[in-house]
Amino acid sequence: MIELTGVTKTYPDGTVAVDHFDAQFPPHETTVLLGSSGSGKTTILRMINRMVDATSGTITIDGENIADRDPVLLRRSIGYVMQNGGLLPHRSVLDNIATVPLLNGEPKQQAYARARELMGLVGLDDKLARRYPGQLSGGQQQRVGVARGLAADPNVLLMDEPFGAVDPLVRADLQDELLRIQQTLAKTIVFVTHDVDEALRLGDQIILLEEGGHVAQRGTGPELLGAPASPFVADFMGLDRGSRDLFDKDGVLVDGFGRAAGVLAGDAPA
Amino acid sequence: MIELTGVTKTYPDGTVAVDHFDAQFPPHETTVLLGSSGSGKTTILRMINRMVDATSGTITIDGENIADRDPVLLRRSIGYVMQNGGLLPHRSVLDNIATVPLLNGEPKQQAYARARELMGLVGLDDKLARRYPGQLSGGQQQRVGVARGLAADPNVLLMDEPFGAVDPLVRADLQDELLRIQQTLAKTIVFVTHDVDEALRLGDQIILLEEGGHVAQRGTGPELLGAPASPFVADFMGLDRGSRDLFDKDGVLVDGFGRAAGVLAGDAPA
Amino acid sequence: MNYLLDAIAWINDPTHWPGANGIGVRLGEHLAYSVLGVLVACVIAIPAGWWVGHTGRLRGLAVGISGGARALPTLGLVTLLGILFGIGLVGPMVAFIVLALPSVLAGAYSGVESADKQAVDGARASGMTEMQVLLRVEVPLGLPLLIGGIRSAFLQVIATATLAAYVGAGGLGRFLFLGLKTQDYAQMLAASLLVVALALVCDIAFATAQRLASPTRFR
Amino acid sequence: DPLGTAQPTTGPATTAAGGGGGSLTVGSQQYYSNEIIAELYAQVLEKAGFSVSRQYQIGQREIYLPELESGKIDVIPEYSGNLMQYYDKAATATDPAEITATLAKVLPAGLRALKPAEASDQDSYTVTQAFAQQHGLSSIGDLTKAPQPLKIAANSEFATRPYGPEGVQKAYGVTLELVPVEDSGGPLTLRALTDGTVQIADLYTADPSIVKNNLVTLQDPEHLILPQNVTPVVSSKVDDKAAAAIDAVDAKLTATDLQQLNAKSVDEQAKSADIASAWLKEKGLL
Amino acid sequence: MTWLLENLGAVAGYLASHLTLALPPIALSFLLAVPLGWLANRFRWLRTPLLTGAGLTYAIPSLPLFIVLPIIIGTQTRDPANIIVALTIYGLALMLPLTADGLRQVNPLALDAAKAMGYPPLRRFLTVELPLAGPTLLAGVRVVAVSTVSLVTVGAVLGIPSLGSLFTDGFQRGILAEIVTGIILTVVLALLLDGLLVLLGRVLMPWTRKRPVRTQAQDAVAEVAA
């Protein structure tokens, strides 16, 4: 369990990026931080592994205040996946994945063996092991990023728009992959995105943020869609643009503009 | 009417980006070229204003072969809106919008007056007129890009992922704005995107491309959703991922994973 | 043109090569001075530049020093140091170090700064210590720029190392001054050609090093 | 001293058409002592009614002599021996009178040398007082008494001069090792001598530091070293009246005078114009 | 200080001639570097020889260049033209690589946009490509300005008056203050010129004066709220 209480971040230039933010990220679940650009999502995420130090408030992981922990060791115990992978361009795929275990002093052979295992888990061909990040497609780089985040077998995985930079087809693949991995590994995932569809797809819990990290609403996807707490939420979720109000037209679901959005397949499966 | 017949583009390195592409873009309508990365969308678009010269095949605008026209003058007669705006960073907003009229020798005062008018049309505050592109937000830059594309009052508007780089909220705004403008101006628009939702929202006609500019299917949005011509189309439109197969669950429409996708609002309005 | 041919003939004359005053020894001295000057500059400027690039602190000062040092007239420096230190290598060596400093410093800090921000961020987030971030990520990624800085410093010092002869040290400057003072322009020009040739060889070596430091496989 | 001139030389001379005597351009080497002498000439020429423009600190011989030949400069103080060698590398004359005679022959058309002054400024074998006493030195030949080879600081071209290592070996049996320093007997050469880096220095005889540092200039009984008497070289624009004015200066300029003039420039950092006018007044020439 | 005060007039004269010698090469090397830089980018095979050549020119020792140049271009040794030509060569050596880089690094999207709007080629180069390369070109001109001001002093060895004359004279007469004055004035002159160029850049390239990030973010927020 990760708990944030009254967390505030004021950047040196005076920007109050996050203002008294409270939240709990339950273990073994995916919490999505959803919000538009500048709402403070990244700042919140990076305060958890102390890449950014909170100005005030407390953050605890399993009851322990992270302010009391050595930031370097804290970071090694938390997986972090970022947009564009943030991979080391001068290290091979295998080296990139094995970074943290090697930093932790794990023997090389063991670290590499585990890295190869992870490549399989995230759907990367073994043949890519010796390639450099620059020789991979965007989607492959993201997979390496996910594998790297998982390498030290952390309990917590922080993901900052990890699939933002790729093609929608590849993106859907990556989302599928993540859902599949999460079914077996059940990590505590904090996932940042500004894509409503992605949030609905991946989040057990969604926290929708307004500017300054103010919580507009929190709850499951259906809760946010079914009972938006404010016009902002309704707007953000696309409910008052007519694009999520769907109408049945000969089995094709169309939005307020008469544009197609999906196909009605019947009642929900149990 | 823009007509492309047997249009092929082979790049100097041998890549066949577009292979015998045929299409008609009807006047006063929006045709969306939809497809994933590398399918040749941009190449097709840029052959229309001769930014890329077709290797073979013919392209006519209102019956006239564009190969017979001076490329510089042709380009001035066609609006072009690109991702990230493609604005000139060293020119003010007003200058950017007025570029083509000024190139055409229009008097300065007249060009600027028209530019200010267009700023209003695309929803830009008059106060931004003297700013430089670098001083605008992403969304504002896109609006300037659209205004610039409209400045010479062209009949044809080519738009290449014009809203790809912005926040989903801003993106939805821009789409609304475009739909509104199109209702009054009724240009012939060719719109490139890889976002299915955007295509469904904006396109009177959608041409879904596979690699090499091969047409997977063409038709209206409901046609593509209702009767996908191939597994590729179904996959691309998201039909076989369970994400467009929507189930009714207490009024909230959920997808195959039980994740919310929309709200059932009743039968389609007439 | 005639002078140029004479100069080439002078270089080609085999009697000019061997011996304590021959081209061979002078060439070696010239190279040694240049290497020594640049090496000392590297020892001073590289750690400083890395620190500035990594922490972003005192950046204004570093930029100022680079600019100011470039503005220092070498002739003034050599005369001043000559009066202060007398003849020998100390004066010119200080001048060479000052000359090499700005390029090396700029190469060091701009190299570190140029390292892909995302990669650096990723490295730090994986739990690298600041030293590890610097040495394992920023330094290797900034190597091409650093080598570029050393390269231009080296070229400049090679061109200027002729001044060592002004205060009694060796190097190719010996031929240059002797030629100048005795109106033996062929000899003077020959010395210049040798300097340029030495520069060319070193430049090629550096270009190769630069290419090796940034193999295309990263891109 | 370049700093003594009202306006330092920039670009070509402004030869304004003067009143009584016409206009002349006086030049000087890039050497403060030479500039003082030039200034002496300039001031007496002005007194004689010429309008004078000054072009000082013009590098070395190979730069200013062509300008003299082409008429851009009319007067420049020269040094007899080196001037002769510049125009005739094979010249053998070694005593002042012979040199003056040879000069008259080898100078290009349009140039002539006026009467040389007693003052000279020539190369020398100079040692420290202590070294001289230790080995009992008074002439170059005495150097054989000191352990060989001896180090001498001088410009690199010293090696090629008749009075260089080879010449001295032949004439006096002294073995020398040249330490090239390119400042023409300037502060580096001096310092190399005083700090013991070398035992001998090639200083110019008019250098005030010889007196100041109690240095000993060794005699040259074999006349290896070319005398370098101050000799004005002038163009055809210099008429008899102008020549007479210049001659008057040289008639009074002794070796000691020159050393004192130089000392004022170096020790008191005085400007050449001030040094020159003070001396001229003292000698009743101004 | 006292030395400077006593010789103020002469020093002012040196300063003036120093500037007269330094400014033309700075301007000339810029004017020459632009077309050459364009060539280096336009024709790939020209790039390496041009840029390597430029690098090597910089390795030519300055003294012999000053002496040999008049023989080649047929001027007299003390003609200011020699210094100007020689310093232009050095300036070009520094300027050319930066110009080529600057032109190459111009955002291709902006160039593409200009082309798509129907800019004819020459106009596109002069009104879009060149100004957009401006910041790099400015950086180049600044380096050239500083190094040229510093290099002018070498001319003093040949008797061409400049602040360098303070070095040669001060050296001969052993006046430390004179040399130090020369060094300081040269550096000050170089840095002043540099400052002027920075100001000029601000005036000519107003778009590079970005507003702080914060206001941009606020704009974005305001737009979303609108």
Ligand SMILES: Nc1ncnc2c1ncn2[C@@H]1O[C@H](COP(=O)(O)OP(=O)(O)OP(=O)(O)O)[C@@H](O)[C@H]1O
């Ligand atoms: N280092 C910084 N210094 C100053 N302000 C910052 C800094 N980093 C972020 N900010 C500001 O803090 C606010 C929140 O930024 P943050 O990056 O957390 O937003 P975000 O929700 O992740 O946005 P995005 O979706 O664009 O990534 C913004 O206004 C941003 O401009």
Ligand SMILES: Nc1ncnc2c1ncn2[C@@H]1O[C@H](COP(=O)(O)OP(=O)(O)OP(=O)(O)O)[C@@H](O)[C@H]1O
């Ligand atoms: N200048 C070029 N030279 C060589 N190949 C090119 C060039 N431009 C594009 N291609 C190739 O042509 C194919 C089609 O490119 P195009 O840019 O038209 O695709 P796209 O559908 O617009 O893709 P995206 O969604 O990524 O913009 C791709 O394989 C691409 O790599």
Ligand SMILES: [Mg+2]
């Ligand atoms: Mg973010």
Ligand SMILES: [Mg+2]
């Ligand atoms: Mg494209």
